[in-house]
Each structure stands twice: as structure tokens, then as C-alpha cells.
Amino acid sequence: MNGGELSPAVVFTIGALQLTSTTLTTLGIVAVLGVVVWLLSRRLRNQPGAIQTSAEAVFLAIEDSIRAVAPDHVKLLLPFVGTLWIFLVVANLTGLIPGLHSPTRDLSATAALAILVFLSVHWFGIRDQGLRRYLRHYVSPNPILLPFHILSEITRTVALAVRLFGNMMSLEMAALLVLLVAGFLAPIPILMLHIVEALVQAYIFGMLSLIYVAGGLQLQQLKQASQGNNEIGENRE
Amino acid sequence: MELNWTTFLLEILNFLVLLWLLKRFFYKPVQAAIVRRQAAIQQQLDDAQKMKEDAQQLQQSYEQDRAALEQIREEARAKLQRELDDERKQQEQKLAELFEEKRQQAEVVEQRQLRESQRRQEQQALEQGSRFATRLLQAGAGRELESGLLDILLDGLRKLPPEQRATVQQTLSEQHGPVEVMSAFPLSTDDRERINDTLTEIFDSEVPSHFLEDSDLMAGLRIAIGPWVVGANLRDELEAFAHLETVGPND
Numbered sequence: 112m113n114g115g116e117l118s119p120a121v122v123f124t125i126g127a128l129q130l131t132s133t134t135l136t137t138l139g140i141v142a143v144l145g146v147v148v149w150l151l152s153r154r155l156r157n158q159p160g161a162i163q164t165s166a167e168a169v170f171l172a173i174e175d176s177i178r179a180v181a182p183d184h185v186k187l188l189l190p191f192v193g194t195l196w197i198f199l200v201v202a203n204l205t206g207l208i209p210g211l212h213s214p215t216r217d218l219s220a221t222a223a224l225a226i227l228v229f230l231s232v233h234w235f236g237i238r239d240q241g242l243r244r245y246l247r248h249y250v251s252p253n254p255i256l257l258p259f260h261i262l263s264e265i266t267r268t269v270a271l272a273v274r275l276f277g278n279m280m281s282l283e284m285a286a287l288l289v290l291l292v293a294g295f296l297a298p299i300p301i302l303m304l305h306i307v308e309a310l311v312q313a314y315i316f317g318m319l320s321l322i323y324v325a326g327g328l329q330l331q332q333l334k335q336a337s338q339g340n341n342e343i344g345e346n347r348e
Numbered sequence: 349m350e351l352n353w354t355t356f357l358l359e360i361l362n363f364l365v366l367l368w369l370l371k372r373f374f375y376k377p378v379q380a381a382i383v384r385r386q387a388a389i390q391q392q393l394d395d396a397q398k399m400k401e402d403a404q405q406l407q408q409s410y411e412q413d414r415a416a417l418e419q420i421r422e423e424a425r426a427k428l429q430r431e432l433d434d435e436r437k438q439q440e441q442k443l444a445e446l447f448e449e450k451r452q453q454a455e456v457v458e459q460r461q462l463r464e465s466q467r468r469q470e471q472q473a474l475e476q477g478s479r480f481a482t483r484l485l486q487a488g489a490g491r492e493l494e495s496g497l498l499d500i501l502l503d504g505l506r507k508l509p510p511e512q513r514a515t516v517q518q519t520l521s522e523q524h525g526p527v528e529v530m531s532a533f534p535l536s537t538d539d540r541e542r543i544n545d546t547l548t549e550i551f552d553s554e555v556p557s558h559f560l561e562d563s564d565l566m567a568g569l570r571i572a573i574g575p576w577v578v579g580a581n582l583r584d585e586l587e588a589f590a591h592l593e594t595v596g597p598n599d
Contacts (some may be wrong), residue, residue, distance in 0.1 A: 119355070128354045137362045144366060148373040155381040161591045163381070170378045190375055194367040214359070223359035285539055 119217050134215040135340065140201050140214070164193035171198070176318070181325035184239070188324060191231055195224070196317040199275075203309030206283055208301065215312070216279040218272065225272035228320040245327070269286050271319060478590040482566070485582045487566035493582075494533050497568035501580035502546045505571075517551050519574040528557040528572045532581060533563040543571075 119131040151166055159167060175191040178185045200216065206213030214220045236245040249260045286301040385472040508516070518529075529535075529543055540559060562570075568581025 119352075128358075129360075131352055131355050133352075134355050134358045134362070139358055141362050141366045141369070145369040145373070148451050149369060151378040157381070157384075159381070159384055166374070166378055167382060170375065170382070187560040190367060190371045193375065194363070194370050197370065198363065198366055217352075217355060218350075219355035220359045223356045225365060226356075226361065252487060324537060341416060 114176045116165070119212060131217070131219075131336050132212055133214045133220050134209055135221065136205060137202070138207060140198065144197065144201065165240055174196065178322060180291055180321050181316075181328060182323065184235075184328050187235065187239075187328075188321065191235075192317055192321045192324070195228075196313060198314035199224075203208045203279060204306065205329060206309070207305060213283065213309075215275050216283055221272040221276040221279075224316070225268045226277070228271060228323060231266040231320070232264075232323050232327040235324050240243050267319075271316065275312055275316050276310060282308050291310050368569065375461055380560065387489075392411055398508070416516065474590055478586055481589065482586050485586070489532065489582060491533050493567045494531065494579075497538070497580040497582075498535075498539055498542070500573070501569055503586055505546055505550055505578065505579065513550060515577055517553075519576055521550060523574045526558040528558050528560060530562045530565065530570045530572070530579075532559045532561070532563055532569075534561055534568050544568075560563070561587070 119133045121129045121131050122135055123130055151162065154160075155163060170193075173196060174185060174189060177188050177192055181188055202214045202220075204209050204213075206216065215224075233245070239245075249257050282305055286305060289301050527547065530541075535543075536583065540557070542555055544555070547557065564583055565579075566582035566586075568584075570577060570579030570581055570584065
């Protein structure tokens with residue numbers, strides 16, 4: 112757990128591209144996860160071992176969480192939301208490895224993830240409902256609400272990025288300060304707190320992303336359902 | 349704290365690459381493995397369900413077979429019961445017939461024993477009567493009685509039927525011997541002459557007579573012409589009287 116500087120250091124530059132420690136750590140995480148899942152995919156059996164059972168448990172946990180929020184779009188949302196959860200858990204816990212920083216303590220990384228969530232909300236919404244029907248909900252029930260809808264989209268995306276960045280950054284800074292003040296054994300509870308905080312922040316980010324995406328998907332369905340109920344009520348009258 | 353656009357863009361790229369990797373090597377394979385296992389489990393459940401249905405069919409078939417066997421057993425038992433009842437009735441009938449037969453036999457035996465007892469009593473009574481009569485006649489026997497018996501004998505000879513008289517004559521002609529005249533007391537000359545005269549009169553020829561005495565006759569005479577014997581004496585009469593008991597009314 113190293114929290115020596117607020118901004119990640121630039122390791123090297125390729126022309127105009129500045130490769131920071133955050134980028135390299137993320138590359139390493141992607142590489143490790145890629146190798147792990149590649150090895151796992153080669154050893155899947157009908158009689159699962161401990162590793163396969165754990166992997167299936169992770170998969171089923173993600174699937175159940177998505178099904179609880181968006182039961183009609185589990186297959187559609189599982190890759191994106193699952194990847195968010197898996198990446199964030201690993202990325203948040205990377206800060207526990209000596210010499211490495213958690214990528215999520217970098218605002219650029221959390222902003223990238225928040226932008227991905229923002230784009231995904233619209234991508235899945237347009238893909239599911241079409242562009243016109245999806246955009247229509249911004250002026251529904253009244254066009255006056257359009258600025259508020261846009262403001263809501265921006266603020267929640269910013270909040271998503273800053274929340275994760277702030278929590279992880281402050282966590283590492285606090286651990287650094289405790290380490291500097293209290294010496295050798297005192298940071299151990301902070302390490303435990305880091306683990307818990309890393310898992311909680313990953314869950315919060317992923318769950319909020321899921322709720323945003325599912326909200327974009329199911330908003331139209333809720334409207335259709337309410338319209339259907341109104342029509343039934345009118346027919347009865 | 350500043351936004352690095354290179355990091356920003358590369359983070360997006362890295363995430364998309366990770367998304368592809370996980371989708372390619374994690375989500376799809378794991379989901380496929382789960383589906384395969386669920387299919388295998390479903391197959392096992394289906395097999396188990398089929399086995400259960402087969403077992404239920406077998407159980408049902410077994411129940412039907414058992415019911416059929418039970419019915420056959422009940423029918424066989426009923427048939428056996430009927431046969432036993434018939435056999436029992438037959439045995440009872442046979443037993444009743446046997447009992448009746450035995451009862452009749454016992455009744456016959458009882459009657460026979462009763463008759464035998466009655467006969468023995470009669471015989472005993474006759475023997476006692478005979479002994480009494482013998483004792484009485486012995487006391488009363490004498491020449492006078494013998495003389496009377498001689499008259500009876502001679503009178504009986506005279507009254508012989510012709511065919512019987514012819515038979516005696518034939519016996520006399522074949523015998524060539526004397527006629528034995530046995531008496532309990534010595535006969536007088538007159539009595540002997542009366543006898544000879546009567547015999548000559550009856551058989552139309554001179555018949556030699558040989559006179560004997562036998563006190564066992566008690567009183568009276570006995571004339572023997574070969575195997576033909578005629579007499580009028582107390583001994584023969586008493587024996588005849590005693591012989592009556594052997595010829596009962598039912599014999």
C-alpha cells in the first residue's frame with residue numbers, strides 16, 4: 112500500500128501518450144485475469160473442483176444480483192456488470208500489494224469507468240428500445256424536465272467517478288498517514304479496513320451501474336405497463 | 349489530481365479488452381458448464397423419474413398380480429372348503445351308516461346274547477326240571493309203571509304207519525339177528541310172550557327176541573331192531589324232555 116503521491120506517476124511516454132502507473136497496473140490486472148480465465152476455461156469439467164466451484168459461485172452470484180434488479184435482461188447485462196465487479200474488486204485490492212497502487216485511486220481510471228457506465232446506459236437503452244423511443248423518455252412526461260434529466264445524467268456520472276476515486280484515494284492516504292505516525296503494526300486494522308472498503312466500493316459502483324443501466328432499460332417497460340393499466344381502466348369505465 | 353486523457357482512454361480500452369476476455373473465457377464457458385451440468389442433473393432427474401414411474405408401474409403390476417393371486421387363492425380356498433364340506437358330509441354319512449350298522453350289529457349281538465342267556469336259563473331250568481323229574485320218577489318207578497309203559501309201547505307198535513312198518517320189516521330181513529328188548533326190571537314170561545306175539549303180529553313173521561335188563565332205563569322198555577329203536581321208558585322220555593331245550597322256538 113503506497114500512497115506517496117496524489118497523482119500517479121508517468122512511467123514513460125510514447126510520443127504524446129503518457130503511460131502512467133495506473134495504466135500499467137490495469138494492463139497487468141487485465142493480463143492476469145485473462146490468463147486466469149483462459150486457464151480456467153480449459154479445465155472446466157462436469158464434476159467441478161474447488162477452483163471451478165469458486166468460479167461458478169462468482170458467476171452465479173453476479174447473475175443472481177443482476178436478476179434481482181433486471182430479471183428480463185440478465186443475459187444482456189451480465190458481461191458488462193460482471194466485468195465491472197470483477198475488475199473493481201481486483202483493482203481495489205491491488206493497492207494491498209507492496210509497490211503497487213490501486214488504479215481506482217486515479218480519477219482518470221474512475222472517470223473512464225463512469226463514462227463507460229454512462230455510455231452503456233444509453234447503448235443498452237437504445238439497443239433495446241430504439242433511438243426515438245429511448246430519447247423520448249427525456250421529454251416525458253413534460254419537455255420541461257429535459258434539462259433536469261440531462262443534469263441528472265451528468266451529475267450521477269460524475270458522482271460515480273468521484274465517489275470511487277475519493278474513497279480509494281482517502282483510504283490509501285489514511286493508511287499512509289497511520290503508517291507514518293504509528294509505525295509497524297498499527298496499519299494492520301487499516302489493511303483490514305482496506306479490504307472491506309475495497310469490496311464495498313466495488314459492490315456500490317457495480318450496483319449503481321446496474322441500477323442505472325437497468326433503469327434505462329426498464330423505464331420504457333414501466334411506462335408501457337402503466338399505459339396498459341390505464342387502457343384497461345378506461346375500457347372498464 | 350488531474351485527468352490524464354491517455355490514462356482515461358487506455359483505461360477504457362483496457363476495460364473493453366477485459367470485457368471481451370471475460371466474456372470469451374469466463375462467462376460463456378462457465379455458463380455452458382453450468383448448463384451442461386444442469387442438463388446432466390436434469391437428465392438424472394428424468395431418469396430417476398422414469399425409474400420411479402417404472403417402479404410404480406411394476407408396483408401396480410405386482411399389486412394386480414397379487415390381487416389376482418389372492419382371488420385365485422380365495423377361489424381355491426372356497427373350492428377346498430366346499431370339497432372339505434362335501435367330504436365331511438360324506439364321512440359323516442358314512443360314519444352315521446357305520447354307526448347305524450354297528451348299532452344294529454350291537455343290537456343283534458345284544459339280542460343274541462339275550463337269547464343265549466334266555467336259552468341258558470331255559471336249559472338250566474330244563475336241566476333242573478329234568479333232574480327234578482328224574483328224581484321224582486326214580487322214586488315212583490316200579491313194575492306197575494313198567495307194565496303200563498309196556499302197554500303203551502305195544503300199543504304204539506301196533507299203530508305204526510304202514511310205510512314205517514315196511515321199513516322195519518326190511519331191516520329185520522337184512523339183519524338176521526334177534527331183536528333186543530331192554531327193560532328196567534326183569535320181564536315176566538307173560539310180558540315176554542306179549543312182546544313176541546305183538547312183534548309177530550306186526551311184522552307177520554317169527555321174530556327172535558333177546559331180553560336184557562338195564563336199570564338205567566328207570567322204568568319201561570326199549571326195543572332195538574338194527575338201527576331202528578323204539579321205546580317207552582323214563583330214561584328216553586327224560587332225555588327227550590331234556591333235549592327240548594336245544595330246539596328253541598327261534599331255531
